[in-house]
Amino acid sequence: MGKKRVVIVGMGFAGLSAARQLSEYGFKVVMVDRNNYHLFQPLLYQVATAGLEQESIAYPVRALARNWSGTTFRLGEVTGVDFAARKLMLKDGELGYDYLLLATGSKTNFFGMQSVEEHAFDLKSLPQAEQLRNHILLLFEQASREPDQLKRKALLTFVVVGGGPTGVEFSGALRELSKYVLSRDYPEIDVNETRIVLVEAADSLLTAMEPHLRNYAAQKLEKMGVEIRFSTQVVDATAEQVFFKDGSNINTHTLFWSAGVAATPLAGNIGVTQGGGGRIIVQSDLSLESYPEVFAIGDTALFLQDDKPLPMIAPVASQQGRYVARVIQNREDGKNTENFRYHDKGSMATIGRSAAVATTHGYSFSGFLAWLVWLMLHLYYLIGFRNRLLVLMNWGFYYFFHERQVRLITRIK
Amino acid sequence: MGKKRVVIVGMGFAGLSAARQLSEYGFKVVMVDRNNYHLFQPLLYQVATAGLEQESIAYPVRALARNWSGTTFRLGEVTGVDFAARKLMLKDGELGYDYLLLATGSKTNFFGMQSVEEHAFDLKSLPQAEQLRNHILLLFEQASREPDQLKRKALLTFVVVGGGPTGVEFSGALRELSKYVLSRDYPEIDVNETRIVLVEAADSLLTAMEPHLRNYAAQKLEKMGVEIRFSTQVVDATAEQVFFKDGSNINTHTLFWSAGVAATPLAGNIGVTQGGGGRIIVQSDLSLESYPEVFAIGDTALFLQDDKPLPMIAPVASQQGRYVARVIQNREDGKNTENFRYHDKGSMATIGRSAAVATTHGYSFSGFLAWLVWLMLHLYYLIGFRNRLLVLMNWGFYYFFHERQVRLITRIK
Numbered sequence: 145m146g147k148k149r150v151v152i153v154g155m156g157f158a159g160l161s162a163a164r165q166l167s168e169y170g171f172k173v174v175m176v177d178r179n180n181y182h183l184f185q186p187l188l189y190q191v192a193t194a195g196l197e198q199e200s201i202a203y204p205v206r207a208l209a210r211n212w213s214g215t216t217f218r219l220g221e222v223t224g225v226d227f228a229a230r231k232l233m234l235k236d237g238e239l240g241y242d243y244l245l246l247a248t249g250s251k252t253n254f255f256g257m258q259s260v261e262e263h264a265f266d267l268k269s270l271p272q273a274e275q276l277r278n279h280i281l282l283l284f285e286q287a288s289r290e291p292d293q294l295k296r297k298a299l300l301t302f303v304v305v306g307g308g309p310t311g312v313e314f315s316g317a318l319r320e321l322s323k324y325v326l327s328r329d330y331p332e333i334d335v336n337e338t339r340i341v342l343v344e345a346a347d348s349l350l351t352a353m354e355p356h357l358r359n360y361a362a363q364k365l366e367k368m369g370v371e372i373r374f375s376t377q378v379v380d381a382t383a384e385q386v387f388f389k390d391g392s393n394i395n396t397h398t399l400f401w402s403a404g405v406a407a408t409p410l411a412g413n414i415g416v417t418q419g420g421g422g423r424i425i426v427q428s429d430l431s432l433e434s435y436p437e438v439f440a441i442g443d444t445a446l447f448l449q450d451d452k453p454l455p456m457i458a459p460v461a462s463q464q465g466r467y468v469a470r471v472i473q474n475r476e477d478g479k480n481t482e483n484f485r486y487h488d489k490g491s492m493a494t495i496g497r498s499a500a501v502a503t504t505h506g507y508s509f510s511g512f513l514a515w516l517v518w519l520m521l522h523l524y525y526l527i528g529f530r531n532r533l534l535v536l537m538n539w540g541f542y543y544f545f546h547e548r549q550v551r552l553i554t555r556i557k
Numbered sequence: 558m559g560k561k562r563v564v565i566v567g568m569g570f571a572g573l574s575a576a577r578q579l580s581e582y583g584f585k586v587v588m589v590d591r592n593n594y595h596l597f598q599p600l601l602y603q604v605a606t607a608g609l610e611q612e613s614i615a616y617p618v619r620a621l622a623r624n625w626s627g628t629t630f631r632l633g634e635v636t637g638v639d640f641a642a643r644k645l646m647l648k649d650g651e652l653g654y655d656y657l658l659l660a661t662g663s664k665t666n667f668f669g670m671q672s673v674e675e676h677a678f679d680l681k682s683l684p685q686a687e688q689l690r691n692h693i694l695l696l697f698e699q700a701s702r703e704p705d706q707l708k709r710k711a712l713l714t715f716v717v718v719g720g721g722p723t724g725v726e727f728s729g730a731l732r733e734l735s736k737y738v739l740s741r742d743y744p745e746i747d748v749n750e751t752r753i754v755l756v757e758a759a760d761s762l763l764t765a766m767e768p769h770l771r772n773y774a775a776q777k778l779e780k781m782g783v784e785i786r787f788s789t790q791v792v793d794a795t796a797e798q799v800f801f802k803d804g805s806n807i808n809t810h811t812l813f814w815s816a817g818v819a820a821t822p823l824a825g826n827i828g829v830t831q832g833g834g835g836r837i838i839v840q841s842d843l844s845l846e847s848y849p850e851v852f853a854i855g856d857t858a859l860f861l862q863d864d865k866p867l868p869m870i871a872p873v874a875s876q877q878g879r880y881v882a883r884v885i886q887n888r889e890d891g892k893n894t895e896n897f898r899y900h901d902k903g904s905m906a907t908i909g910r911s912a913a914v915a916t917t918h919g920y921s922f923s924g925f926l927a928w929l930v931w932l933m934l935h936l937y938y939l940i941g942f943r944n945r946l947l948v949l950m951n952w953g954f955y956y957f958f959h960e961r962q963v964r965l966i967t968r969i970k
Contacts, residue, residue: 197610197612549612
């Protein structure tokens with residue numbers, strides 16, 4: 145008897161780790177994604193700040209399928225699921241399954257503020273990162289020939305919303321880009337004219353971390369020249385202004401939004417029970433209550449551990465992917481599997497060159513050592529020898545020569 | 558007395574070599590381009606065939622300006638020239654000049670066939686190369702799930718028009734991509750189903766080369782599996798068909814056009830005398846007859862040498878750029894300059910892995926040695942240590958592992 149067929153939707157960290165494990169168990173696996181590559185999202189901000197080529201953080205899924213026996217790839221946009229017939233519906237076809245894994249990830253959450261959604265940049269995809277890089281460089285070009293001081297100031301003001309890892313990392317990288325790299329490219333511009341404002345609704349950055357790491361991050365960013373506004377909320381935006389709850393506003397052409405995520409729309413289109421952020425509510429083995437052969441994993445799944453929803457981060461996704469593979473293997477063997485439990489191995493964020501914060505196994509550290517750990521772990525989790533080499537090379541160039549090479553405006557409207 | 562101000566429009570090979578030389582002579586140089594980078598066009602076909610990252614063949618002009626004293630960069634689209642007032646008009650401003658160099662290059666020439674222009678791909682810019690790569694990979698994705706044999710065949714048929722270096726290099730690279738790389742990515746597709754047809758109006762490829770090199774190129778391509786049709790002209794095209802003069806046609810979704818170039822439209826918008834291909838007719842020192850302080854160099858200039866127009870290729874452009882810098886320097890010194898004369902150092906084209914043709918100083922060679930020379934010269938002319946390293950790394954990976962890494966569909970409609 146042949147092995148069962150598992151269809152996985154979404155090739156992020158969750159889908160990827162499930163596919164690899166299921167292939168090892170000998171299942172037939174169909175990997176479905178609307179892009180033909182796995183994207184290493186944690187480094188998107190470096191593409192947006194001219195530090196990395198977009199190609200270096202993407203890896204073709206078919207290149208993985210070559211090495212993982214029993215796996216195939218299907219490029220396609222999912223439109224729905226026929227649970228009764230056990231079929232995944234695609235825009236241009238359908239796929240039957242024995243087991244279905246929903247791993248479609250998350251999208252940016254603008255909390256219903258349409259004006260913000262319309263004018264803000266966010267970072268979820270390669271084209272977005274490239275577009276943001278083009279936008280930033282184009283603003284510097286415009287500023288370099290803008291005689292009006294107020295207009296120039298607005299062009300060089302960047303508002304970053306959200307003090308989580310993405311907001312912190314993007315602010316730091318953008319500050320270093322303008323301070324060390326663009327300052328030499330644009331002798332017409334005084335680097336002191338550029339302004340980066342990091343806005344956070346709570347009263348600290350990186351709320352998942354320990355207080356002394358939060359303080360380190362805030363102090364380091366401020367020392368680098370990033371303004372931080374705590375307890376501040378964005379309520380409205382136009383193409384040239386951002387408005388805050390306290391009535392104040394800032395003239396800017398760049399509103400970067402990293403203040404929230406929600407499950408991708410698919411979760412709401414297939415008639416399953418959703419919880420906070422539109423995430424799919426799952427059982428203790430990550431399956432759906434009504435359809436035990438269907439699982440949700442990663443950002444799109446809502447799993448309560450110790451009565452709290454697990455965070456939408458890569459380590460949770462990877463652990464859930466591997467876990468579900470084991471559940472399926474055990475079911476085929478007629479065995480039970482213990483409930484899923486996330487093992488927090490720590491979290492980290494980089495602030496700038498030689499500066500990061502990290503916490504793991506009860507230890508917490510900051511500065512150069514944390515930065516080195518951050519660097520090595522990210523290289524380790526990148527897929528493909530060549531991508532690692534490319535990223536390492538770019539980081540080396542930046543570290544030793546203060547140079548970021550991808551300062552290209554690839555698309556001009 | 559300060560040095561005179563030279564404005565150069567276009568940062569291709571001609572503009573670049575002029576700017577570097579003028580900077581050495583101590584002039585004030587304003588480099589103008591609508592992109593913020595110099596593009597190494599000879600390798601665009603490798604971006605289109607998933608062999609190189611687009612970033613590795615582009616170099617920011619401002620990074621050059623940092624090192625070339627007296628030079629600055631202005632991003633902008635040129636709309637015209639006010640010769641009387643000595644002003645270059647831009648979409649968003651104007652620039653006064655003492656000397657003006659027009660180095661705006663060439664565009665693809667479809668010889669007035671609108672249906673072909675509408676449906677064909679050509680290679681003049683980075684976005685075009687990325688778009689073509691996306692298109693090719695997307696066709697393989699579609700073919701991998703297309704049950705109808707005729708439709709699948711059309712998806713996997715590629716028609717390349719023009720047997721010059723670009724057509725030859727693109728055909729060879731595309732054949733190798735499908736034969737060695739995509740054949741492993743798409744187990745659903747039989748590599749024998751893919752078909753590449755190279756169409757040439759004359760009765761040989763690479764007409765600028767010696768007969769035995771032309772024969773070598775044609776035989777090598779045919780051995781690799783590229784069909785060649787000599788004495789064949791395209792007369793019409795739709796999204797799914799190409800029509801030839803002899804009444805025959807081919808079902809294909811990909812018509813690649815490299816059968817002709819013409820000067821960019823600017824040459825026709827500024828009221829100067831144009832010759833064949835819309836190129837600007839220049840004097841023996843590359844200046845314009847009516848405006849001795851204005852020069853045209855590179856593809857956009859029409860210069861007759863021994864009663865024949867010089868070809869539109871990079872070496873002519875580079876030599877003209879350096880020459881004009883010397884003319885300007887001599888004029889400031891009240892000296893004359895001998896007439897421009899192009900020194901042909903040879904030409905080359907690569908056909909595939911370890912196979913190229915080259916001719917230089919009366920010698921001609923083919924095969925591995927020619928390929929090695931091609932490779933080293935292209936690396937040498939690429940700008941930037943990092944770009945060279947990146948390209949070398951990619952070529953190494955391809956050479957030793959038959960692997961092309963940039964198999965990413967970065968934009969899906």
